[in-house]
Amino acid sequence: MSDIIVENLSKTFLSKDGTVEALKNVNLEIHSGDIYGIIGMSGAGKSTLVRCLNYLEVPTEGRVLIDGKPLSSFSEKELRAERQSIGMIFQHFNLLMQKSVEANVCFPMQIKGKSRADARKRAAELLELVGLSEKRKSYPAQLSGGQKQRVAIARALAMDPKILLCDEATSALDPQTTVQILELLKEINQKYGITIVIITHQMSVVRAICSHVAILKDGEVAETGLVSDIFAHPKTQVAKELLRNDVGNDVQMKAPDGAKTKDKIQHGEIIRIVFSENSAFEPVIANMMLTFQEPVNILKADTKNVGGVAKGEMILQFRKHSQKKEEMKQYLLDRGLAVGEAPEYV
Amino acid sequence: MFEELMKPQTIDMILKGIRETLYMTLFSTLLGYVFGLPMGVLLTISDEGGLWPHKLLYKVLDVIVNIVRSIPFLILLIVLIPFTRFVTGKGYGPTATVVSLTVAAIPFIARVVESSLKEVDAGVIEAAKSMGAGTFRIVWKVLLVEARTSLIVNATIVVGTILGYSAMAGTVGGGGLGDIAVRYGYYRYEVGIMIVTVVLLVLLVQIFQTIGMLIARRLDRRRTGTGAAE
Numbered sequence: 211m212s213d214i215i216v217e218n219l220s221k222t223f224l225s226k227d228g229t230v231e232a233l234k235n236v237n238l239e240i241h242s243g244d245i246y247g248i249i250g251m252s253g254a255g256k257s258t259l260v261r262c263l264n265y266l267e268v269p270t271e272g273r274v275l276i277d278g279k280p281l282s283s284f285s286e287k288e289l290r291a292e293r294q295s296i297g298m299i300f301q302h303f304n305l306l307m308q309k310s311v312e313a314n315v316c317f318p319m320q321i322k323g324k325s326r327a328d329a330r331k332r333a334a335e336l337l338e339l340v341g342l343s344e345k346r347k348s349y350p351a352q353l354s355g356g357q358k359q360r361v362a363i364a365r366a367l368a369m370d371p372k373i374l375l376c377d378e379a380t381s382a383l384d385p386q387t388t389v390q391i392l393e394l395l396k397e398i399n400q401k402y403g404i405t406i407v408i409i410t411h412q413m414s415v416v417r418a419i420c421s422h423v424a425i426l427k428d429g430e431v432a433e434t435g436l437v438s439d440i441f442a443h444p445k446t447q448v449a450k451e452l453l454r455n456d457v458g459n460d461v462q463m464k465a466p467d468g469a470k471t472k473d474k475i476q477h478g479e480i481i482r483i484v485f486s487e488n489s490a491f492e493p494v495i496a497n498m499m500l501t502f503q504e505p506v507n508i509l510k511a512d513t514k515n516v517g518g519v520a521k522g523e524m525i526l527q528f529r530k531h532s533q534k535k536e537e538m539k540q541y542l543l544d545r546g547l548a549v550g551e552a553p554e555y556v
Numbered sequence: 557m558f559e560e561l562m563k564p565q566t567i568d569m570i571l572k573g574i575r576e577t578l579y580m581t582l583f584s585t586l587l588g589y590v591f592g593l594p595m596g597v598l599l600t601i602s603d604e605g606g607l608w609p610h611k612l613l614y615k616v617l618d619v620i621v622n623i624v625r626s627i628p629f630l631i632l633l634i635v636l637i638p639f640t641r642f643v644t645g646k647g648y649g650p651t652a653t654v655v656s657l658t659v660a661a662i663p664f665i666a667r668v669v670e671s672s673l674k675e676v677d678a679g680v681i682e683a684a685k686s687m688g689a690g691t692f693r694i695v696w697k698v699l700l701v702e703a704r705t706s707l708i709v710n711a712t713i714v715v716g717t718i719l720g721y722s723a724m725a726g727t728v729g730g731g732g733l734g735d736i737a738v739r740y741g742y743y744r745y746e747v748g749i750m751i752v753t754v755v756l757l758v759l760l761v762q763i764f765q766t767i768g769m770l771i772a773r774r775l776d777r778r779r780t781g782t783g784a785a786e
Binding site for chain 1: 698
């Protein structure tokens with residue numbers, strides 16, 4: 211059983227300079243309960259695609275089926291009713307600026323025809339869920355970006371949707387806030403079983419919470435599959451490119467079953483090494499392991515090639531009770547690397 | 557030059573003038589909004605990329621607005637005399653002036669309403685659509701509410717303009733302070749009375765402006781200060 215099926219979808223826009231093919235023959239299958247990422251660079255057609263999923267954009271060709279029913283078969287009125295079961299959040303939050311937080315969350319329930327009292331009660335529950343109970347009477351202008359997106363999420367959930375569409379929902383947020391919002395989305399997905407479709411240009415977002423991903427390039431689907439597969443074996447050029455750009459802003463999600471993973475990592479001493487000098491000409495880590503005949507665990511590697519020299523950092527973990535770790539540290543220092551502590555990994 | 561002013565009948569006349577000016581200005585602004593606001597909404601939503609695009613309707617409204625707006629008010633006033641007489645039974649006086657003022661106000665109001673509504677963030681409208689809101693609800697609950705501040709600021713400008721027009725109507729016996737200024741100041745060289753009426757007109761505009769801005773600011777929730785919270 212599938213929640214969302216996209217079949218041979220094409221969308222052409224008419225503009226003054228002729229036609230623009232935003233989407234070309236897109237096929238997707240998004241299963242119920244998935245967190246599905248749609249990634250692509252600017253202009254790849256992601257935003258158009260997500261708007262086709264609730265028919266804010268009507269496709270030029272092809273079909274969108276929600277629970278087996280094609281959206282094209284709906285009348286305007288039925289379509290509006292269907293949209294109430296598909297929540298949507300946006301990059302710029304799109305809250306009613308003249309309405310209080312509570313009124314914003316109540317808005318979709320009023321559309322649905324809920325009584326004011328019921329709507330308020332539900333709004334209070336939802337604001338509690340997103341952690342903004344005390345901001346009930348505030349106005350959006352008084353909130354931070356992350357808080358605004360939480361309000362938007364509460365508003366989207368007010369309709370009890372089965373699907374939540376996120377259009378670049380974290381792109382206007384800083385990395386830490388992004389993590390919090392993604393954690394909230396994951397929680398919602400697990401708690402209520404809501405299918406989540408995430409449009410993004412950041413691989414780190416996909417990596418953090420998506421189970422499946424579709425890579426979009428120039429309006430076409432280049433690759434689809436499990437996130438883990440694509441990270442392991444990117445088949446297409448664009449997938450490789452997106453992965454290559456995926457450095458630096460790592461999204462540090464809480465591990466799902468935190469303790470267990472943490473135990474595993476806490477085995478030996480963890481150090482941070484920083485590549486700053488000419489250290490790219492020889493494979494330092496590999497040579498070190500060959501020299502000392504002892505493996506180290508690479509927890510994180512974030513290096514960039516700057517003019518033929520590796521710049522960046524790695525987080526290494528030594529074996530428990532390693533006898534050779536001081537020697538190994540010296541080995542690294544001798545090769546022009548800075549060695550330090552990695553407190554956030556301990 | 558001021559002795560004429562001190563006479564009780566002069567004072568009565570000026571007080572009557574104020575009443576008439578207020579009556580003409582406020583009544584025609586109100587009537588103007590009754591027709592101009594829906595017209596402005598239609599202009600907004602029927603335009604290309606609007607909520608309810610309708611090329612022909614937009615074109616027709618657009619042309620009507622432009623035609624009426626481009627006729628100088630004094631000419632419009634004279635052209636409309638037969639119509640005014642038909643509606644009110646009189647070709648002159650404050651009530652007659654209300655008719656022509658309203659006719660002039662409607663397209664002006666439609667235009668400023670259109671410009672206010674078009675300022676509303678397209679994203680918010682899209683969000684409302686994504687929640688399954690219909691066109692009417694979006695107009696009523698999103699467009700008009702989100703544009704509230706801008707609508708009130710523009711209404712203040714409208715009142716000021718209509719007040720100016722009403723004074724202009726004085727030249728053809730329209731009543732109000734403008735009428736007094738023309739009759740006494742222009743025809744009878746009673747400079748004192750003219751100055752007093754002009755000062756009163758300036759004061760009225762000032763008062764409306766202040767009140768309008770105050771209301772607009774009080775109702776705006778986009779500021780981050782404490783004033784926005786209830």
